[in-house]
Amino acid sequence: IPGKSTVGIEVPNRKREVISLREVIESPEFQDSSSRLTFSLGKDINGRIRVATLDSMPHLLIAGSTGSGKSVLMNCLIMSILYKSTPDEVRFILVDPKRLELGLYEDIPHLLTPVITDLKKASYALRNATLEMERRLKLLATEGVRNIEQYNRKVRSKGYTSLSLFDNDEPQEPPRPLPYIVILIDELADLMLLEGNNVEESITRLAQMARAVGIHLVLATQRPSVDVITGLIKANFPARISFRVATRVDSRTILDSMGAEALLGRGDMLYLPPGSGRMIRVHGPYVSESEINEVVALWKEQSRAEYENTYLAPPPKQDEGGEEEGEEEYQGADDPMYEDAVRLVLELGKASTSTLQRRLRLGYGRAARILDVMEREGIIGPPDGSHPREVLKRPDWLAEVDNSLR
Template identity: 25%
Template sequence: MVKVKLIQTLKARNKLIKAFKEGGIYKTVGTDERKIFPKIHQIPNGQYDYYVFTLPNGVDPKLLKKKFYVFQQIFGDGVYLDGEFKKFTLSIKESKKIPEIIYDYPKLLEIIKKENILLPIVCGGDENEKLRIYDATNSPNLLIYGEPGSGKSSILHVILSTLIQYYSTDQIQLYLADFKMSELNLYEGVEHVKSISYLTKDFAPALTHLKKELTKRGQLLKDHKVRHINKLQDGQKPPYIVLCVDEFVMIKDDDIMTDLLQIASLGRAYGIYLILSMQRPSHRILSTEVRGLLSVRMGFRTVDKRNALIGETPGSEKISKDQPGTFLLNLDELAELRAPYLNEDKTEKILMPYKKADWKNHNYKKQEVIERPEETKQQQALTEKDVFADVIDQS
């Protein structure tokens, strides 16, 4: 019996060492480049169902996240990694189906208030049906992707309709772009929505306006010597802005992409946040620069492993078709969740009280104030360095 347990222990240990080898998770020392692997403190046995290990000093902990797919390849889908800098726990669990979750705004509102979330982005529930909502002011710029029927459209409705119900029009503004003309047209008429673009020629002026808004807000922060709009008093604080672009892969204009990246890079401090949606991640669109600006990813079922890896949610290609709405959330670490289900008919009913008969598309143009020439010149010259140079010690 003791011998059997010893053999099982060695097999479990060797399995983890194999993952370290194939993932390149080790440190090399000496002229002979001797490999030093993470130190294993605990392995699964009758008492525990997880490994505990520590990284050698000098090994980047981000490597574990980058190579997480190696653990999945060796141990299966039901692996979870937890840790921060040096000590990590690798749990081995059987994959469980997450029950269907129905959209319930009062329940979401309770969580938002309890956790004091400033800009709530609803994600979904885990296998224990615990709902997860994150704060976009801490984790800006979201990428959502997945093939048709995976639940990508539903989560967009969940996120946008929740923001509309939670915030008044003087607290949040929505700028939408729907280049397939199929998902976001039901938001026409909603008072929170300042613009819905269906063509890139309509989208470009909206981005130009938002770039002006960046400059305006940058000057506001500089004047009040703060680093984020949340530090401003209520009477001074401008509304949050959410820019949601569905199927942004269809943007072929380099100038538009440049403007989009500028907004994404500066938007966090200024209260402007980006949601990008697409069916298939590709290196052509998700360049290193773009990926670097995206803090959060929701990977619904993808066509293949390559798409999942490009989107940085390894394993999303394995999500079953009989589990619509199931996705992998990449926020600090990978977590499997199921998005609340919200179809177009129910979304329409939710939005109806917020629609105005006199609503006009692209009505942000009404708000643009004619500035004096010297003010315009000053604002155009403003950079991020100008805004923050004299408030470094006041954050």
């Protein structure tokens, strides 16, 4: 027992206490936390409220057998963030292969995509999340900052207003605060079984590099075997939670020590904080389906969901040389999309690779080659750092060219 020269023996109560999510949310520990990614863990064996923050973890691995409380914790995590953050501060990508657990959150304004139940689309979403990570890393490097908090602070200090997150303009024109992105996968085993190599690569890259740009992963599985929680994944997830599991081997797989096989179930968990080898036993809170429905209905009244369906599209494939397949044969003005790109640039009055990528669904290399040809032909000016290129021709220039050729 801490602070005493005695040894304590844990004895379970005759009657189990039910900890409500409301009790944790109303606690000073939750209310005083400044992080937008604060979520409730429950109470420890001394009866103290325990909360955690995703941005300090920065990724979380959850394991537990059926009925142990794993899905309830996922719901408490989502609900905690819904209480703490607005849609322009935090966005979710929810992957629910079982089609039963996360469908309650369909159409809330915090969602970046519809709740994903198709495993192929889940693989695409992870691959596209790595592309978003790379885009954000370039943005941070351009501004000379090291993490998303510094970037957002710098953008706000410049006097830019935080426009609608669902605006289709360029994210850097003008710069605006970036939301955190939380990717929750409710059953990792199904995803690894069908899309193992692609999923492991995407998860590993995100786990290694996405912390600074505000992208966080929460992975849950009821089968914590080494073929699901591989060494690469495990090495990049220092924060872990285990509910009751079937065997000692499963406990060692998730926590690197035994003990989870002896838990009581129904919210009884062992929490391994990041950077600590000492586990904390916590009793998780309970949130009912009716409470979830009330909060979801309230958020739906405030705003409607606007999805970024590009996350569900197949990402551009690359060959060994790094060129995107199907694009290397086009050379600038010979590209069948060149004229459409010129029309788009003249219409918008600005030119950047990200504009062409998003509007015309092109890869980066192809969009960059088209801009190089436009520059040689005098349609746009040279690159100007992080700003879009200047358009040198009038909006009706292309129509005049068409008329002169007739």
